[in-house]
Amino acid sequence: MAMDPQQKKVALRAINYGLYVLTAADGDDVGAAGVNWLTQASFEPPLVVAAVKDDSGTAAIINRTGAFAVNVLGEDQLDIGKAFFRSTTVEGDRVNGYRFEPGPDTGAPLLVDLPYWFEVRVTDTVAKGDHTIFVGEVVNAGVRDDSVTPMLLRSTGMNYGG
Amino acid sequence: MAMDPQQKKVALRAINYGLYVLTAADGDDVGAAGVNWLTQASFEPPLVVAAVKDDSGTAAIINRTGAFAVNVLGEDQLDIGKAFFRSTTVEGDRVNGYRFEPGPDTGAPLLVDLPYWFEVRVTDTVAKGDHTIFVGEVVNAGVRDDSVTPMLLRSTGMNYGG
Numbered sequence: 001m002a003m004d005p006q007q008k009k010v011a012l013r014a015i016n017y018g019l020y021v022l023t024a025a026d027g028d029d030v031g032a033a034g035v036n037w038l039t040q041a042s043f044e045p046p047l048v049v050a051a052v053k054d055d056s057g058t059a060a061i062i063n064r065t066g067a068f069a070v071n072v073l074g075e076d077q078l079d080i081g082k083a084f085f086r087s088t089t090v091e092g093d094r095v096n097g098y099r100f101e102p103g104p105d106t107g108a109p110l111l112v113d114l115p116y117w118f119e120v121r122v123t124d125t126v127a128k129g130d131h132t133i134f135v136g137e138v139v140n141a142g143v144r145d146d147s148v149t150p151m152l153l154r155s156t157g158m159n160y161g162g
Numbered sequence: 163m164a165m166d167p168q169q170k171k172v173a174l175r176a177i178n179y180g181l182y183v184l185t186a187a188d189g190d191d192v193g194a195a196g197v198n199w200l201t202q203a204s205f206e207p208p209l210v211v212a213a214v215k216d217d218s219g220t221a222a223i224i225n226r227t228g229a230f231a232v233n234v235l236g237e238d239q240l241d242i243g244k245a246f247f248r249s250t251t252v253e254g255d256r257v258n259g260y261r262f263e264p265g266p267d268t269g270a271p272l273l274v275d276l277p278y279w280f281e282v283r284v285t286d287t288v289a290k291g292d293h294t295i296f297v298g299e300v301v302n303a304g305v306r307d308d309s310v311t312p313m314l315l316r317s318t319g320m321n322y323g324g
Contacts, residue, residue: 003300008300012280015201016180038201039177040177044291116172118170124290143173152314
């Protein structure tokens with residue numbers, strides 16, 4: 001049966017997502033991208049899966065280093081999120097205008113204004129579509145403010161999927 | 163640096179999820195499970211990733227057939243979702259009490275009360291943790307009621323992650 005492209009789009013956009021700034025670093029080469037295609041995938045070991053645009057600088061760095069960090073945006077941080085929908089610029093201790101510190105395990109940037117973060121070491125890669133699927137183990141994590149409700153992509157009126 | 167288990171739990175629970183009934187069928191052998199670890203992972207081809215408990219009947223069927231379906235729960239359908247947190251029982255055209263029809267491409271059960279669905283053919287499997295990670299291509303999809311807002315797991319007070 002032939003798939004109806006419009007039904008496919010609407011059905012896939014029914015998946016719920018947060019919004020995250022996914023970062024990676026290879027020495028001075030830094031990538032930071034707003035992403036939403038992210039899920040946990042195992043408790044033990046703690047695995048996550050993230051899909052990152054194939055042709056992005058961030059994916060290229062992860063392919064070289066085998067590591068990335070995820071910074072979780074709070075519900076009131078859409079302005080910060082939008083700053084990472086463009087190419088990455090580092091000035092001093094700021095990436096795309098926001099202060100970061102290197103992740104203790106991976107060196108990937110951790111954005112100090114964001115409430116939750118975790119670092120990931122890639123164990124498996126699936127490169128079959130227009131995004132690279134990185135499977136990895138969570139090796140470190142931190143909470144800066146556990147009172148913050150994470151952003152829900154649907155609430156922003158934006159979507160990325162379908 | 164050693165990871166703090168509590169920080170890891172809180173940080174990973176900051177990921178936002180929906181709630182879905184993931185189904186599979188191998189002839190009369192049917193599996194249907196409430197899952198939340200699901201994300202799209204490519205536009206072209208349209209790929210999704212789902213993580214399904216290793217020791218579940220549903221994962222066993224998917225491993226045999228290479229196919230599954232995802233049924234998206236609406237925000238007011240928590241009672242239906244909870245019916246799929248237990249083992250699968252089929253009686254006539256009902257699975258765990260809810261009416262289904264076989265998916266046109268995969269035969270996996272589509273729950274007629276749920277607003278959105280899509281069928282998936284598995285392309286890659288990563289079996290490294292306590293859940294099997296299935297990567298697959300969306301081969302068919304449908305919308306029964308596009309006015310329904312998909313369920314947000316966080317809103318139920320439940321969580322599965324950390």
